[in-house]
Amino acid sequence: MSLANEYYETYRPQIALYESAERYLKNVLQGHFDAKKLPPITKWKAECDKLTAERNRLNREYVSLKNDTAAVEKIRSNVYDIISEERRRTQPQRTQDMER
8 A cells, every 4th residue: 555545545534624615615615605715814814803803802701700700709708608607606605514
């Protein structure tokens, strides 16, 4: 078996997927665009830039909300600790004499 055939046999599934994707994309692109013109790369780039900016904005918002939530949870935990400590102080202490 030659080296090219051996390579092809080793990577047959990946090659088949690539060829299938290539056929699909050719069919899709021919259906949407004039075959003599290139696809509107500039529009795609602009859309990509717009979506990237939106993703970055949403990510910053997410991180901010995550930090705010962590701060609120820490405050809540501290309040519960204080309330618990106050309850322990105000409850009567049981001694051995009281239990008998």
